[in-house]
Each structure stands twice: as structure tokens, then as C-alpha cells.
Amino acid sequence: MVVVSPIYDYVDMHGINVIRAWLDQQERKAKAKLNARLNVLEQRNRTEWAKFNVEVLKGDKDGLVAIKVLYLGTQYRLIGYDGPNRGEFTLLVCGREQNNKYIPLNVGRQAFERIAEVNANPVGRKIHHDFG
Amino acid sequence: MISDKERQIRDSLANREYREALAIEHVNTTLAIQIRMMRENHQWKQSDLAARLGKHQETVSQWENPDYGRHSMTTLKALAAAFDVALLVKFIPFSELVQDMVNLSEIRLSPPSFGEEQYLASTSVAVTSNLMEDVIFINANSQDLVFHYNPPNILDTVKVGKEPVHA
Numbered sequence: 001m002v003v004v005s006p007i008y009d010y011v012d013m014h015g016i017n018v019i020r021a022w023l024d025q026q027e028r029k030a031k032a033k034l035n036a037r038l039n040v041l042e043q044r045n046r047t048e049w050a051k052f053n054v055e056v057l058k059g060d061k062d063g064l065v066a067i068k069v070l071y072l073g074t075q076y077r078l079i080g081y082d083g084p085n086r087g088e089f090t091l092l093v094c095g096r097e098q099n100n101k102y103i104p105l106n107v108g109r110q111a112f113e114r115i116a117e118v119n120a121n122p123v124g125r126k127i128h129h130d131f132g
Numbered sequence: 133m134i135s136d137k138e139r140q141i142r143d144s145l146a147n148r149e150y151r152e153a154l155a156i157e158h159v160n161t162t163l164a165i166q167i168r169m170m171r172e173n174h175q176w177k178q179s180d181l182a183a184r185l186g187k188h189q190e191t192v193s194q195w196e197n198p199d200y201g202r203h204s205m206t207t208l209k210a211l212a213a214a215f216d217v218a219l220l221v222k223f224i225p226f227s228e229l230v231q232d233m234v235n236l237s238e239i240r241l242s243p244p245s246f247g248e249e250q251y252l253a254s255t256s257v258a259v260t261s262n263l264m265e266d267v268i269f270i271n272a273n274s275q276d277l278v279f280h281y282n283p284p285n286i287l288d289t290v291k292v293g294k295e296p297v298h299a
Binding site for chain 1: 147154234
């Protein structure tokens with residue numbers, strides 16, 4: 001199995017994988033597309049991700065990374081960061097982008113709060129991405 | 133041994149709608165990546181590839197977008213000819229899809245052109261791995277394992293060290 005840039009999911013204080021929980025709420029075909037994209041990204045060097053609609057955000061989301069996936073007119077956004085350890089990428093919040101605005105609107109604040117939680121407890125607050 | 137990821141993907145296939153979508157998205161995404169990687173390994177700009185195929189640069193840009201997903205057979209055949217690689221389209225069981233999904237190695241995504249294969253055949257011995265069906269190239273003199281990374285005019289080979297070979 002090829003894993004070059006391991007992708008992790010944020011786990012909340014109750015031990016819930018919130019990324020998996022969010023994916024489970026999406027339309028099945030959308031979830032399939034998002035997981036297919038994550039599967040490919042995990043097998044490519046992180047430095048190449050920009051070629052696959054992955055963008056480092058600026059402004060109030062400075063340093064966060066958005067994996068951008070279009071499915072049937074909906075612009076999905078999987079927000080994460082490079083960490084907590086070198087070579088790792090952790091998904092923090094999932095949402096959509098509409099009219100140049102992220103939904104939920106507090107996605108940046110939420111993401112930064114979660115980064116602090118993951119950095120404080122890298123073992124307990126992240127788990128390898130669940131492709132199920 | 134089966135990995136957690138492989139098991140998760142296999143389990144997810146139980147839902148028909150999901151597995152159909154996953155198969156389509158895997159094809160769409162890997163096609164886009166393959167086109168981009170092969171073009172870059174040939175050191176061609178999008179406009180170079182477009183010119184070879186009589187298309188606009190914007191069209192190549194679309195083909196390389198993982199969200200595009202509308203590649204036609206005609207386009208794929210033309211791309212195979214441009215890159216001098218074979219195009220193989222066939223129906224497979226989902227178990228094979230899972231294997232492909234978790235083994236997107238460099239050589240699978242950007243296969244050597246015919247000319248590169250010929251060059252390697254003249255300087256190396258090719259051995260097929262029983263794990264991934266990838267072709268592994270071994271330097272005939274040193275017996276070191278080598279993988280081939282394209283640029284076609286440079287015909288570069290990169291050593292990855294001495295490893296046991298599954299013949």
C-alpha cells in the first residue's frame with residue numbers, strides 16, 4: 001500500500017471522528033468523490049497537492065489548507081493543516097463555499113481551535129482518515 | 133496482510149450507490165493525474181500537448197482537472213498515442229479496484245513510453261513483482277533495484293536500494 005502523505009481526521013473531546021461523522025451526512029455519491037480524492041492525495045507528495053485543487057488559505061484562515069472538490073455544482077471544502085507532526089496532514093472542519101463565503105461561517109475559528117487541541121494531544125485527538 | 137484503509141474501502145463497497153460513485157471518481161481522478169504527470173515527465177507545457185493533439189491549452193487544463201470527469205475514449209486514445217503508452221480499458225471486479233486504489237505508485241501513474249522501455253530493456257533486466265504487477269527494473273550489472281522516472285529524453289533511472297525481488 002502506498003501512503004506518502006498520511007491524512008488524519010480530527011477527533012473531538014468525546015472521541016468522535018467529526019470528519020467521518022460529517023462525511024456520513026453527505027449524499028453517498030458526494031462522500032465517494034471526497035474519499036476518492038483523499039485516497040489519491042494520500043499517495044502523492046504533499047508538495048504536489050496544489051496541482052489537485054488544494055489551496056493554502058490566507059486572511060483570517062491564514063495557513064489553513066482547503067481541499068476543494070466540486071460535485072454537482074456544490075463546492076465542497078475540506079479544511080485541514082500540515083501537522084501535528086512533520087509529513088502529516090489533519091482534516092479539521094468540512095463545509096462548502098458559496099459566493100466566496102465558507103459555510104459554516106466560523107470555519108476558520110473552529111479550525112484554529114481544533115489545531116490547538118490536536119497539537120496539545122496529537123495521539124488522542126486525531127485518527128488516520130476513515131475511508132469507510 | 134490487509135491494511136485498515138483497504139478494509140475500510142472494501143467495507144464501504146457494500147452500498148451499491150457508493151461503490152458505483154467511488155469507481156467513477158477513482159477513474160476520473162487518476163486519469164486527470166496521469167495526464168498531468170505524463171505531460172510533466174515529458175517536460176511539455178499544456179500548450180505543447182494541446183498542439184500535438186490539435187486542441188486548445190484550456191482543453192488540456194480541463195483534462196487535468198480531477199473534477200472534470202468527461203474524458204472520451206477518443207481523447208484517451210489520442211493521449212496514449214501522444215505519450216507513446218498503451219491504453220487499456222476493461223471491466224474489473226471491485227476487489228481489483230480496491231487493489232488499484234491503494235497502490236497508486238509512481239510507475240503506475242506515469243508509465244514509461246515505448247522508447248523508454250526499450251532503452252531500459254537494453255540496459256536492465258525487468259522483473260515482475262508478484263505484489264503489484266508493476267514492472268521493476270534491475271540494473272543488469274549491479275543487480276540493484278531501479279525504478280524508472282520519466283523524462284523521455286534523459287532516460288533517467290533512480291536507485292531505490294537493494295531489496296529482495298519477488299520474481
